[in-house]
Amino acid sequence: MFGKLHYYVEAEVVRNISETSRVNTLVLKLGQCMDIKPGQFLMVWRPSDGEIPITPSLTQEDTVCLTIEKVGFTSSRLAGLKAGEKIFLRGPYGNGFNLEYPGKYLLVGGGTGAASLTPAYLKLVEKGVQTLFLVGGRNSDNLVYVNKLRELKANIRIATDDGSLGFHGTLPEFFKEIIAESFFENVLTIGPEKMMVKIAEECHRNGIRCQVSLVRIVKCGIGFCGSCALDPVGLRVCVDGPVFNAEEILGTDFGAYMRNEAGRRVEVTL
Amino acid sequence: MHPDMKVELAGLALRSPLIVASGVLGSSTGLIKRVSENNSVGAVVTKTVTYNPRNGYENPTAVDLGFGFLNAMGLPNPGYLDYKNELAELRDKIEIPLIVSIGPSNSEEAAEMVKALNDVSDAFELNLSCPHTEKLGLEVGSDPEKVRSITASTRKYTSKPLFIKVSPNVTDVVEIARAAVEAGVDAITAINTLKSMAIDVNAMKPVLSNTYGGLSGRAIHPIAVRIVYELYEALEVPIVGCGGVYDWKDAIELILAGASAIQVGSAIAYSNDFKIFNDIEKGVNDYLVNKGFGSIKNIIGLAHKC
Numbered sequence: 081m082f083g084k085l086h087y088y089v090e091a092e093v094v095r096n097i098s099e100t101s102r103v104n105t106l107v108l109k110l111g112q113c114m115d116i117k118p119g120q121f122l123m124v125w126r127p128s129d130g131e132i133p134i135t136p137s138l139t140q141e142d143t144v145c146l147t148i149e150k151v152g153f154t155s156s157r158l159a160g161l162k163a164g165e166k167i168f169l170r171g172p173y174g175n176g177f178n179l180e181y182p183g184k185y186l187l188v189g190g191g192t193g194a195a196s197l198t199p200a201y202l203k204l205v206e207k208g209v210q211t212l213f214l215v216g217g218r219n220s221d222n223l224v225y226v227n228k229l230r231e232l233k234a235n236i237r238i239a240t241d242d243g244s245l246g247f248h249g250t251l252p253e254f255f256k257e258i259i260a261e262s263f264f265e266n267v268l269t270i271g272p273e274k275m276m277v278k279i280a281e282e283c284h285r286n287g288i289r290c291q292v293s294l295v296r297i298v299k300c301g302i303g304f305c306g307s308c309a310l311d312p313v314g315l316r317v318c319v320d321g322p323v324f325n326a327e328e329i330l331g332t333d334f335g336a337y338m339r340n341e342a343g344r345r346v347e348v349t350l
Numbered sequence: 351m352h353p354d355m356k357v358e359l360a361g362l363a364l365r366s367p368l369i370v371a372s373g374v375l376g377s378s379t380g381l382i383k384r385v386s387e388n389n390s391v392g393a394v395v396t397k398t399v400t401y402n403p404r405n406g407y408e409n410p411t412a413v414d415l416g417f418g419f420l421n422a423m424g425l426p427n428p429g430y431l432d433y434k435n436e437l438a439e440l441r442d443k444i445e446i447p448l449i450v451s452i453g454p455s456n457s458e459e460a461a462e463m464v465k466a467l468n469d470v471s472d473a474f475e476l477n478l479s480c481p482h483t484e485k486l487g488l489e490v491g492s493d494p495e496k497v498r499s500i501t502a503s504t505r506k507y508t509s510k511p512l513f514i515k516v517s518p519n520v521t522d523v524v525e526i527a528r529a530a531v532e533a534g535v536d537a538i539t540a541i542n543t544l545k546s547m548a549i550d551v552n553a554m555k556p557v558l559s560n561t562y563g564g565l566s567g568r569a570i571h572p573i574a575v576r577i578v579y580e581l582y583e584a585l586e587v588p589i590v591g592c593g594g595v596y597d598w599k600d601a602i603e604l605i606l607a608g609a610s611a612i613q614v615g616s617a618i619a620y621s622n623d624f625k626i627f628n629d630i631e632k633g634v635n636d637y638l639v640n641k642g643f644g645s646i647k648n649i650i651g652l653a654h655k656c
Contacts, residue, residue: 087550087551088550088552088553088557090552090553111552123409123410125409125410125553125557127550127553127555128555130408130409130410130559131408131409131410132409154409166552166553168550168552168553170413170414299406299409299411299412299423299426300411300412300419300421300423300619301412302412302414302419302619302620303618303619303620303621303622304374304375304412304419304615304616304618304619305373305374305376305411305412305421305423306374306375306376306377306378306381306397307376307426309375309376309378309380309381310380311378311379311380311381312379312380312383313380313384314378314379314380314381314382314383314384314385315380315384316381319620319621319622320622339376339377339378340405341405341406341426342377342403342404342405342406342426342427342428342429343376343377343378343397343426343427343428344377344403344428344432345436
């Protein structure tokens with residue numbers, strides 16, 4: 081149990097795919113295979129650029145894809161890497177999605193969330209489970225992974241805030257319409273937290289089992305530093321999550337507060 | 351027979367000798383509350399709070415070396431004024447003593463912090479031993495005169511039990527601890543992490559953004575045993591053993607060396623629950639039964655030759 085994950089796995093960038101003006105996907109060849117469950121995350125390090133948690137968008141033996149939005153210094157640097165450059169991965173960490181629950185699955189991905197949900201989608205397909213994939217973004221230029229999902233023959237529906245493609249409106253609004261049309265026993269969602277909390281509340285009202293993947297400031301990644309804790313329940317995103325059953329965290333700081341670098345409780349803005 | 355596991359530590363009545371060490375669980379009052387609900391936990395030490403808010407260092411801040419953990423978090427915390435409000439709310443919700451860890455850089459800061467936090471804590475632990483922060487921790491904690499003045503200043507403004515957490519990164523731990531005792535601490539926590547570093551051979555760079563960090567976990571346990579043993583020989587105050595406690599044997603070893611209570615930190619890594627505290631307490635309990643002792647107090651310091 082202790083000391084199973086000593087050192088970083090070296091990974092070489094094979095290709096850098098531009099998804100949108102703010103999002104890139106790195107295709108990586110690993111120095112050694114990693115067994116990553118859908119929804120688990122990696123700590124991704126490049127010396128002098130920092131280290132951040134990322135849920136991979138594709139995991140296949142010695143190939144891993146990371147779909148990265150340029151939100152801060154480290155993510156911007158990583159998103160700009162060229163073929164041949166090296167980065168270092170530790171993990172996988174966290175619990176991942178529980179895909180054993182019976183019934184149909186509705187996957188709801190906002191922004192890069194659609195990419196991070198793809199390994200779960202592939203696993204469900206492999207198990208012969210019926211799925212529908214909702215992808216949302218501000219406009220048609222901001223949609224991530226739509227072509228990839230089409231290539232993978234996913235059953236997808238699109239929502240854009242400005243109506244430039246698919247449903248005109250937000251993902252939670254679209255979600256309401258979809259679940260009114262047909263019932264899903266399960267929902268998996270990754271995206272901006274304000275969006276996820278709305279999806280989770282809607283699931284709660286409709287008796288749908290909903291799993292959400294949370295992002296917090298992750299420092300150690302292995303459960304001792306406490307920087308990623310969700311209050312007041314005291315759950316750590318890195319070891320108790322990053323995936324939570326929504327019922328477990330509705331009514332907590334989920335969707336409302338997080339802790340900043342200094343551990344101060346601040347409002348969730350996105 | 352059920353041995354008595356209750357401990358009296360510098361005026362604190364603990365239902366169990368096991369204490370959550372400072373530095374783990376961060377500033378989350380939710381996590382502190384959750385761990386306090388475990389019956390095998392006797393007290394919680396908070397993350398060290400400093401005078402000014404600190405973001406801590408950039409990642410990587412921690413790495414698992416297998417035989418222990420290397421970290422340079424950089425004492426991230428919201429600062430004592432901000433944290434005071436959270437601690438005030440927390441204290442009414444937990445049933446075990448809350449020991450507030452403070453990391454002052456001088457005696458003025460110590461005085462201000464203790465005055466402000468006195469009403470929201472059951473005891474204080476002075477962190478003068480963090481090995482990787484400028485002008486804090488070990489930089490003041492390796493100088494007996496600074497230790498003496500900060501301790502005296504802290505003592506002046508609180509009558510609550512006062513602990514000092516000492517560093518193994520000094521030539522003579524006893525000298526530092528003695529200065530603190532003379533200035534009024536009630537107990538010594540030994541030990542903090544050991545200054546160290548790791549280099550990734552593929553990246554060919556130090557792993558930690560801060561280059562240097564503190565080593566905790568399994569690797570440092572024998573050092574903790576040695577230092578607890580030395581302190582017990584030299585001083586009259588109670589000692590809290592800390593360093594690489596993963597199971598009951600590690601805990602018993604420190605108690606036999608002279609510890610009156612035990613802190614557990616690194617061993618909570620990877621754990622979803624805090625069952626490790628139950629496992630350690632049960633193991634200590636069974637040990638006492640097997641050896642025929644009625645109370646944990648009966649074995650404190652027993653390894654010392656009379």
